[in-house]
Amino acid sequence: MNNGPMLFLGLFASMAISWVTFVLGPMAQLGNLQQARTVAPLPASYPNNPPGLAEQGAEVYRACGCTYCHTRQVRPAGSGADLAHGWGVRRSVAHDYIFERTVMLGTQRIGPDLANAGLRMDATAVLARLWDPRIVNKLDSAHSIMPSYRYLFDVRKAGSAPFADVLGVPAEFAPPAGYEIVPRPAARALAAYMAASRQEPYLFEAPPPPGTVVVTNAPANGTNAPSAGTNAPGNGTNAPSGGTNAPGASAPPTSSNAANPHSAFRVENETAKNAKNAEKESPFLSALYAFSADKSAIRNPQSAIGETNQ
Amino acid sequence: MDSVTEAPAPTAVSAPVSRTELEASGAGPLLCLFGGAALWLLLASLFALLDSLKLHAPGLLGSSPMWTYGRVHAAADTALIYGFGVPSALGVGLWLLCRLGGTRFAGPGVAAAGALGWNAAVAAGVWAILRGGGTGYEVFEMPGAVAPLLLVSYVLIGICGLMTFRQREPGPLYPSQWFVIGAFLWFAWIFSTAALVLLGSPPRGVLQAAVNWWYEHNLDTVFFGFAGLAPVFYFIPKLSGRPLHSSYQAALAFWMLALAGSWGGIFEGAPLPGWMVAVSLVGTVLTVVPIAAVASNLYLTAGGALAAADGGPVFRFTCAGLIFWVVAGAQQVAGALPSVARLTDFTWFTTAQRDLFRNGFLAMTMFGAIYYIVPRLADAKCATPDRLWNRKLARLHFGLMLAGVALGYVALLVAGVFQGVELQNPANSFTAVMKGTMMGLRLSTLEPLFLFFGAVVFLINFALLMKGRLARCRRDRSVVRGLAKEGA
Numbered sequence: 001m002n003n004g005p006m007l008f009l010g011l012f013a014s015m016a017i018s019w020v021t022f023v024l025g026p027m028a029q030l031g032n033l034q035q036a037r038t039v040a041p042l043p044a045s046y047p048n049n050p051p052g053l054a055e056q057g058a059e060v061y062r063a064c065g066c067t068y069c070h071t072r073q074v075r076p077a078g079s080g081a082d083l084a085h086g087w088g089v090r091r092s093v094a095h096d097y098i099f100e101r102t103v104m105l106g107t108q109r110i111g112p113d114l115a116n117a118g119l120r121m122d123a124t125a126v127l128a129r130l131w132d133p134r135i136v137n138k139l140d141s142a143h144s145i146m147p148s149y150r151y152l153f154d155v156r157k158a159g160s161a162p163f164a165d166v167l168g169v170p171a172e173f174a175p176p177a178g179y180e181i182v183p184r185p186a187a188r189a190l191a192a193y194m195a196a197s198r199q200e201p202y203l204f205e206a207p208p209p210p211g212t213v214v215v216t217n218a219p220a221n222g223t224n225a226p227s228a229g230t231n232a233p234g235n236g237t238n239a240p241s242g243g244t245n246a247p248g249a250s251a252p253p254t255s256s257n258a259a260n261p262h263s264a265f266r267v268e269n270e271t272a273k274n275a276k277n278a279e280k281e282s283p284f285l286s287a288l289y290a291f292s293a294d295k296s297a298i299r300n301p302q303s304a305i306g307e308t309n310q
Numbered sequence: 311m312d313s314v315t316e317a318p319a320p321t322a323v324s325a326p327v328s329r330t331e332l333e334a335s336g337a338g339p340l341l342c343l344f345g346g347a348a349l350w351l352l353l354a355s356l357f358a359l360l361d362s363l364k365l366h367a368p369g370l371l372g373s374s375p376m377w378t379y380g381r382v383h384a385a386a387d388t389a390l391i392y393g394f395g396v397p398s399a400l401g402v403g404l405w406l407l408c409r410l411g412g413t414r415f416a417g418p419g420v421a422a423a424g425a426l427g428w429n430a431a432v433a434a435g436v437w438a439i440l441r442g443g444g445t446g447y448e449v450f451e452m453p454g455a456v457a458p459l460l461l462v463s464y465v466l467i468g469i470c471g472l473m474t475f476r477q478r479e480p481g482p483l484y485p486s487q488w489f490v491i492g493a494f495l496w497f498a499w500i501f502s503t504a505a506l507v508l509l510g511s512p513p514r515g516v517l518q519a520a521v522n523w524w525y526e527h528n529l530d531t532v533f534f535g536f537a538g539l540a541p542v543f544y545f546i547p548k549l550s551g552r553p554l555h556s557s558y559q560a561a562l563a564f565w566m567l568a569l570a571g572s573w574g575g576i577f578e579g580a581p582l583p584g585w586m587v588a589v590s591l592v593g594t595v596l597t598v599v600p601i602a603a604v605a606s607n608l609y610l611t612a613g614g615a616l617a618a619a620d621g622g623p624v625f626r627f628t629c630a631g632l633i634f635w636v637v638a639g640a641q642q643v644a645g646a647l648p649s650v651a652r653l654t655d656f657t658w659f660t661t662a663q664r665d666l667f668r669n670g671f672l673a674m675t676m677f678g679a680i681y682y683i684v685p686r687l688a689d690a691k692c693a694t695p696d697r698l699w700n701r702k703l704a705r706l707h708f709g710l711m712l713a714g715v716a717l718g719y720v721a722l723l724v725a726g727v728f729q730g731v732e733l734q735n736p737a738n739s740f741t742a743v744m745k746g747t748m749m750g751l752r753l754s755t756l757e758p759l760f761l762f763f764g765a766v767v768f769l770i771n772f773a774l775l776m777k778g779r780l781a782r783c784r785r786d787r788s789v790v791r792g793l794a795k796e797g798a
Contacts, residue, residue, distance in 0.1 A: 004475070004491075007483070011492055011568060015499050018572035021589060022524040023503060026517055029583060033514055063442035065380015071656055075579030079652040082579075084736035092581040097515035102446040105519040105580065109656040110365070112740045133368070143745050147368040151375045 036095050038201035040208045046201050049099050050193075057193025060186045062102050064149070071106035072115040074199065086120070087113040088199055090206045096199045111146055118198040123191035124167075127183050130190065132173045152187035155179050336408055336415030337687040339422040339470075341776075343401035344680050346429045348772060350393025351673065352765040353436075357386035358758035365751050376440045384439045384451040390668060391449055391529070392432045392460075396497065397425065398676040399537030400467050403490040405683050406540055407471055410487050411478025417470045424466030431459040447508055447522045449529060454509040461502060468494050485560040489540035492568060493533055500528045516581050527575025527590075530664070531597065531642075534672045535567055538631060539604065541679035545628045546608050555610040563600035563607070570596035578651035594646035601639040608632060622696060623704040627678030630712055634670030638663055641723075653734065658747060658754075659726030662719050669761060670715040677711070677768070684772070688779040698778060703771040710764035718757025725750025 035045045050058075061067070074088035082088065092115050097103050117126070128135050131153055133146035153167070155175045167181040175181060183191070202208040361382045364370050371377040408415050415421070435452030438444070444451040452460070471494050475487070504525040512518055547554045554560065573593025576586045641663045645654050654660065681704060685695035692698060725747040732743040 004483075007488055007491060008495070010565065011495050014565070014568035014572060015496065017569065018524075018528070019499070019503065021573060022576075022586070023507065023521055026520050026583065026586060027513055030515065030517055031513055062446035063381075063444065064375070064378055065382075065384050065444065067446060067448070068380045068383040073579075073581055075652070075655075079579030079648070080655065081734050081736050085733070085740065086736075091579070094516045094581050094583075096581065100515065102512070103516055103518040104446045105516070107448060107523075107577065107656060108658075108661060109740075110744065144741055145365050145368055145744060145748075147364055147370075147379050148372050149378070150373050151378070 030094055033094060033098050035098075036203050038203055040202040040212060042201075044201065046203065047096060047099055050196050053189050053192040054196035055101065055193075056185075057189035057191065057196075058101060060152075060190040061193055062104060064190075066114075067104035067106040068108065069106075069110035069146070070112070070114045071109055072113065072197070073105045074113060074115050082113060085112070088116040089119070090199070090202060090208070092199055093203060093206045095203055095205070111144075114194065114197060115199050116197060117194040118196055119200065121194060123188070123195040126191040126194040127167050127187055128169055130183075130187055131167060131169060131181060135169055135173050149187070152184050152190070154182045154184060156182055332408060332412070332414055333686045334690040336404060336418055336421070337690075338418050339415070339425050339467075340401045340405055340683065340687055342422055342425040343397040343404075344684060345772065346425065347394045347398040347401070347676070348765060348769050350389050350397075350429075350432070352762065352769065354386050354389035354394060355758045355762040355765055357382050357389060359755070359762055361386055362751070362755040362758055366748075366755070375442065381440050381442065381444065384444045384448075385436050387449050388432065388436050388439060388451050392435070392452065393429075395534060395537075395668065395672055395676075396464075397428060398680065399493060399534065399672075400471070402541050402676060402679040402683070403493060403537060404467070404471050404474065405679070406486050406490050406544060407474045407478070410484050410544070411475060413474060413477045413479065415470070416473035416477060421467050421470040424463045424470070427459055427463035427466065431456045431463060435460075445509065447504075447518070447525075449526045450504050450508060450522060454505075457505045457509055461505065464498065464501065468498060484544075485554065485557060485564065486540040486544040488561075488564050489536045489543065492564065493536035493540065496528065496533045496536065496568075500525050500533065519580070520576065520582055520586065523575035523577070528572050530667055531571040531574065532567060534667070535571060535635070536564075538635065538672050538675040539563075541675055542604075542608065542628055542632050542635075545624055545678060545682065546632070547611050549622075549625045549628075550612040552611055552613070555607050559603045559607040563603035566596065566603070567600040570594075571600065574646070577655050578646075578648050579655070591646050591648070595643055597639060598643055601636055601643075604632075605636050623681040623699065623701075623708055624678050624696075626708050627674045627681060627711075630708075631671050631673075631675035631678060634666055634674065634715065638667040638671055641666070653730035654726055655730075657726040657729040657733075658722045658750065659730060662722035662726055665722065665757065666715065666719045669711075669757065670719065673761075674711060674715075677707070685775060688775055689782060698775050700771050700774055703767050703774075707764050707767045707771070710760045710767065714757045714760025714764065717760070718754045721750040721753035721757075725754070 035047065038044050038046045073092045074082045074090070076091035077083050083091070096115070097105075121129070129146075130149040132148045133144040154161075156179065158178050158180045161180065161182045165182050167183055169181060202212075360371075360377065361379060364379050364382070375381070404415065404421065407413075432452070435456045438453045438456070439451050443453045445453060471490070475491060478487075504521060507513060507521050508518060508525075513521070543554070543560065570593045574590045574597075576582060576590035578587055578591075580587065644650055645659060645663060681699065682696075685692065685698035689695060689698060728750070729743055729747050732738050732746060733740070
């Protein structure tokens with residue numbers, strides 16, 4: 001190796017091999033990935049464009065560097081215990097990210113995975129955690145080492161902001177008497193992003209666990225199946241749980257395959273538990289909270305589409 | 311085959327450029343690169359220290375968005391990699407090209423302009439990150455607005471390097487020269503690819519993560535690997551006074567690092583095509599070859615001469631850096647194996663490896679070279695340039711860095727293995743597991759603290775040396791003036 005040109009050529013060839021393998025190849029394979037059809041619980045297009053507020057929230061997530069403590073990727077059952085910890089109902093796949101402007105999968109977990117934050121928390125619970133991560137679900141997070149993001153909130157004299165904008169927290173975390181916490185727009189956007197983070201429907205490459213009842217286009221559970229099937233993001237809320245759509249309930253929707261004990265399982269138990277704790281521990285004014293509109297939009301995209309069309 | 315195996319010889323007596331002239335020709339840009347690098351290392355360790363403290367006191371500076379954990383972390387990475395790592399690698403590489411090519415530095419003015427532009431761009435980038443303008447891509451956080459300035463500055467310095475390489479004296483190339491040229495080209499390729507793909511027109515979905523991870527892996531394993539091994543291959547034969555054991559093994563290590571080291575960085579179970587994970591695994595495991603080749607080659611080179619070699623800072627830093635490279639590389643291979651990766655991915659284990667690579671291998675090999683180069687730049691006429699350093703301060707610097715890196719590494723490694731194993735049991739809540747790693751985290755806070763003090767000590771030493779240089783310059787000038795007067 002005495003000669004300069006050979007050195008350059010060899011380096012260029014090695015570089016080109018690596019570049020073709022890791023940049024060009026995947027681009028040819030995934031560069032034009034389109035929406036997929038879900039295989040369960042209902043056939044539908046997935047993913048859907050996130051709500052605008054959630055897109056703004058992704059920018060807040062990026063700017064605050066949330067990705068340095070939280071991953072947004074759930075590994076399959078064979079690689080790590082992500083699913084067993086209830087961080088998702090299935091593994092994450094490339095389809096889950098096609099509408100994200102900046103994809104921040106993250107490489108370290110100082111906090112839990114957030115790919116499915118929306119399955120565990122609603123926007124109000126996220127806001128409370130941002131104000132002080134040691135509030136919610138005290139049993140688990142009393143010793144959380146997450147910093148509090150108080151700069152995302154205003155503390156104002158009580159009564160200066162509309163009641164619906166105020167974040168309610170337990171007394172020990174509250175500002176001094178006569179003051180109240182009002183989330184800033186950035187906080188709301190971030191909370192909406194988290195609430196919209198749900199990699200829920202099963203896809204061809206991320207199939208439901210064996211034994212799950214797969215609902216096909218056949219109108220098995222009533223009249224709204226065909227119409228819901230075409231457009232709902234497959235979160236299965238429309239079918240059995242009409243009651244939970246009320247904006248006051250903090251519980252995320254139960255999945256339609258809840259009948260199967262092996263299917264959506266831990267996550268539901270956890271979320272139900274979280275929701276109960278949240279309700280017990282803090283007088284969240286979720287029913288009045290300004291977010292309720294967004295929440296229902298996430299749950300039921302048809303109503304969101306209806307609203308934007310008006 | 312050529313007989314490259316002889317120790318890097320100083321330029322022949324008959325060379326048209328005298329050694330003194332040769333050493334002094336690049337003083338401006340090189341001192342600029344090294345001085346800036348040391349300042350950035352100081353800042354980087356300060357950021358890392360603040361970040362580490364925030365893990366124990368989550369409320370610390372909590373009301374200020376600028377000093378939030380994520381931003382400070384990105385700023386610390388950026389300051390370390392782009393503020394310290396790249397400029398010091400370029401400086402050491404340029405000097406090696408001069409020394410080994412037996413030639414004068416080509417275009418010192420251009421390189422100095424590049425160095426200033428680079429430092430200004432990094433400063434702007436770090437400021438933008440602290441203001442919330444980071445890109446969200448790890449180790450590629452500086453916003454698109456500063457990327458053109460970074461690229462232009464890099465090209466200015468890189469061209470000087472290539473020109474210097476071109477005007478080398480005819481003769482066989484020494485392995486360090488391959489490594490330097492490889493590093494110079496590699497960074498240009500990966501950085502421009504990342505800038506065009508991630509900042510220019512971000513691809514759809516997870517491809518961004520794939521490119522980001524590919525960039526980070528290439529930056530560490532290949533670019534910093536080449537840049538750090540170049541001075542190791544130069545100084546270990548030189549200081550132990552024996553020729554390099556085998557240039558074949560060096561070539562094997564070089565090409566395997568270029569081929570296999572550039573395949574990797576994709577995490578097991580990531581939402582990417584399965585073949586990418588597999589190819590990444592194969593590439594990472596194959597880096598065993600260069601690790602073994604370099605370790606055996608340099609061990610057989612230095613061998614018994616190790617004990618006889620002088621214990622100066624150059625030798626200590628270089629040897630420690632090489633050992634850390636071997637350990638970090640072996641850990642990277644082990645951590646890529648699927649049975650280990652599913653435990654240790656996303657835990658402190660990975661952080662321990664990265665920190666060891668950057669603070670242990672890269673920073674220490676760079677300092678080893680800097681301790682050799684700077685006095686020769688500062689005072690080309692001095693007969694015993696190594697004496698220009700304050701030896702006590704140099705020893706203190708080495709002790710602080712060694713203790714900090716080793717302590718932080720062991721603490722984070724243990725914490726990472728604990729975290730990975732405990733998280734396998736879904737009955738353990740995440741917060742409880744993290745609480746269990748707190749002892750490791752507390753210990754690891756000492757690493758940035760020691761690195762910070764180390765950087766302070768180095769800067770004091772650097773300042774003393776430069777002060778001495780200025781004094782000598784002034785004295786020389788007055789002598790010249792006196793002679794001129796006498797002549798008149």
